[in-house]
Amino acid sequence: MTIINRPKSIVKQVSEILRQRIAEGTYTHGKRLPSESELAQEFGVSRATVRAALGALENERLITRRQGDGTYLNERVMEISAQLHCTWDFQCMIADSGRKPSVQVLQITKRPPNANEAKILEISPYNPVIALVRIFFADAQPVIYSTNVIPAAFFVEENIDATLPIHVLFEKYCQQKISYSISDISATVADESLISYLKIKPGDAILRFNDVFYNPQNQPLLFGESYYDDKVLRLRVARAWG
Amino acid sequence: MTIINRPKSIVKQVSEILRQRIAEGTYTHGKRLPSESELAQEFGVSRATVRAALGALENERLITRRQGDGTYLNERVMEISAQLHCTWDFQCMIADSGRKPSVQVLQITKRPPNANEAKILEISPYNPVIALVRIFFADAQPVIYSTNVIPAAFFVEENIDATLPIHVLFEKYCQQKISYSISDISATVADESLISYLKIKPGDAILRFNDVFYNPQNQPLLFGESYYDDKVLRLRVARAWG
């Protein structure tokens, strides 16, 4: 018997079902999953498909596979893995911490790029950019001060909802997909404007991200600078070795 | 004709060959790789094998695949990808920045764990730990101050070379493999001892990592705290979206 709808990728459907079952605690008995052959039979798909689905979960370290033994849950990563799926979507991260995310748009203006922005975004100084300044809150507490600079030429629509997550915004108003980003992570001492925006103590250290986002065609889409108060929202990441 | 030795994983051999060719500039003509079928034929393997090898490179964003079109290089990521392979091996990261890495072992002692360490490492307070304090240098410049705490029971050998990277050290002296790690990243203001060790200015901000490493059996292997001067060594990461 088949539980699977063909129209969408079978591998993704299987991995989503497994992910959901794991979250629901279906496999808590011994923290062990059924064997690959059993899952293949249950879903009515080939073992290769099940393996691909499990591979996605293993990459996130949600499960551990042991040759000759079985596939086991990793409860430690289950607690933080949501952060990895969302790939640093700030609102998602805040929600994962159990608090209510909200956004305040401080500024949204069209202006010429400065020299650095023009260089990074690979546009001429005469192509205007949209500058978007936002603050993210966890409950009522400010966490992140974020500036995004996007070439105005990408926008196919003028009226935008600037509270949307950046990848949604790109899909909706620019018809662009974010493929990957390159980020510099650094520590800095908050200046006066940050102190007032994020309500932190003078002299306190704060995380800074300098990001550039690219589409699958390798064009730069966005240049961002974000300040992240790690005292309010813990930045926790899982990394695979080997 | 087959270029492949069977003893080691064919997929890994193929991806290593491709990685090397990319680094050597074999495919700079149009930044385009041969088609999957051509590569399969050249290596004498199935197309599925080639796809798995390419998948690994795509995960690192070293290449971009476009359905109906072809497989292309991503030169932007090529410049920084070495950092991703080494998964934050400090000496590797320093070498990638074009400078000569070196390590100074400040301290290596056996002592009882404190309450926090015992809890994180899941050992009793009576099981001693090895505490390892090191400083990493880029050329002559101090970059990272790192403390590692490891249950002494893991060591099968007493005389260890503490200058080795941590994953090599675990394989050699503990016969343990690091599977994944969970890290908290934060910013902090350097205290007096850091100021003198890393030769930074009072009041300057610095990155801090709190790491726990685990083996494939999900046992905690190591608890680490590292301070990273991002003004000396840039922390640049590539992230995949979607």
Added chain:
DNA sequence: GAGTGGTCTAGACCACTAA
């Protein structure tokens, strides 16, 4: 020895892009 995950193959069909 039975069962598990790890690897690889050969072939099929589809969706998409470019000329």
Added chain:
DNA sequence: TAGTGGTCTAGACCACTCG
């Protein structure tokens, strides 16, 4: 329309762990 990558199958054999 030809060629590309994307997906999936069925089956084979291996390496490993466990009882």
